[in-house]
Amino acid sequence: MRKTIVIALGGNAIKQADEKGTAEEQFKNVQTTCAQLVSMLKFGHRLVITHGNGPQAGNLLIQQEAAVGEIPPQPLDICGAMTQGQIGYMFQQTMQNMLWKEKLPLPVVSIVNQVLVSEDDPDYQDPTKPVGPFYAEAEAAKIKKERPDYVIKEVKPKSVEKRFRRVVPSPDPIRNIEYIAIRRMVDAGIVVIASGGGGVPVVYDKNENLRGTAAVIDKDKAGARLAEVVGADMFLVLTDVDAAKINYGTPQEKAVRTVTLSEMKKLHKEGHFKAGSMGPKVLACMRFIEWGGECAIITSLDKAVDALVGKAGTRVVPDPVKE
């Protein structure tokens, strides 16, 4: 049966942790990823793909800062849109090449995509998401003076000296802005790459105009919002492990297989999933099922096709309908 599936790709789909991020490296990873995506397209599924942008945005921010005397750096929202172009291009071209080889020339398009957040989000009170270069103490003090809008904090250091970084909030995504266009594109049979890097975060200003905000949205949470607005059947979160685990790192560690929303809520409440990693993925899956999705899956890239038919991964399904 033909399904509409939103797939949130993990960082390893584009760049491995030990790589510098050359175009060659990234294209190679993207190829491995696209081979899996093309398998799903061959089953007749409609795909909407989203991805992170952490390493790419990080590199771009360092490049912008390196030329700061000569070229005005662009704000974080524009940098986000730039990485949507960058990563979208690599996926789009690679997937097109593979689809043409399969004689299945589905149109594939990446879009610039904004996601609404609110500056009333509690994360704006105490931002913790580090972005851009590491600074030594003196540099950090200088940047603080030059950019009063920046919040600089001491973070997990890169080296003994370089312990400071700019931090921004990671607000909860409220709504995908281009939802009508994306829905129409999916209906028209287009494979859409959207909400890259969690989407370009935007807020309404006092004149009710959208404008960018210096923030980073969790790509899995934004992916769940995307899945809602396209009316997806399934939401697939791909990461570097094949399932969510309970009692992680203990002798009682056990993979979660197929669970109902209520069962997953219980596990989530019991604190089995770490805030920085599996937590938001589980939350995103629960939200998608709460909205009305049929199945949300967490698994690894190589298990994705098996997971779709119930043979792998952590799968969250709805509770029975009761009065």
Place this chain on the structure above:
Amino acid sequence: MRKTIVIALGGNAIKQADEKGTAEEQFKNVQTTCAQLVSMLKFGHRLVITHGNGPQAGNLLIQQEAAVGEIPPQPLDICGAMTQGQIGYMFQQTMQNMLWKEKLPLPVVSIVNQVLVSEDDPDYQDPTKPVGPFYAEAEAAKIKKERPDYVIKEVKPKSVEKRFRRVVPSPDPIRNIEYIAIRRMVDAGIVVIASGGGGVPVVYDKNENLRGTAAVIDKDKAGARLAEVVGADMFLVLTDVDAAKINYGTPQEKAVRTVTLSEMKKLHKEGHFKAGSMGPKVLACMRFIEWGGECAIITSLDKAVDALVGKAGTRVVPDPVKE
């Protein structure tokens, strides 16, 4: 009557020559531009918008080079896709804001868009399009050694010392790669921003895979290709003058108003239009009419709405159909 119009925006639609290119400056110019575009949308026309990316790509290349020791620079095709994201975002957000104020919430979306060229294009033999930073002689020699794939030439200098720059070919666009997706999007009532910066130039490699090529495509010529594939009625080239001129810069200077394709061909042959500026615009207009377009217009941003109804600009129309 409702028409499908492809609009190629000049560089001044985004950045004025005397500006540094801050986000604030660019958003301000984009607002002026979008006010005109929204007027056309209010008439019920369907718009597909394309734009240049020269200053933005130039800035990005300088930023990439400034951090070259730390961060691997991305190749020119990826930089092009990044500027499609950057510029597309500014237009998309600004147009959406204006349309919502008009209670005309048409979906607006920018896409990553590739354009096919050929490495057999004669321009690959002697590339002349300068990109990226200016170099002093010693720097140029060093870069030549490090990057054997670069062609470095002496160009119109920025300063007495800095006389060298990388040059790339500007091949003729053969075909817009995402033509099916764009056509479906236009049919679905989406305002599409496409082929930014002339499109990301791609060629087929020996395995019949698309891959990026280090080149820059003229955005007006690529705009004509875009107009063909979406089956546009009109092609509108907006620039900083209100019409193409014959005998430019002489006492006999005269604006070209409405001319047939044959008449325009004659003027073009007589050498009235400069290769670096008005020439490609005239050529793009002629190609669009040759393909089967109804009307191609060259005018300034502020005359665009008048030009659509024949009250301004240079207009190229087809010759009478003969046996």
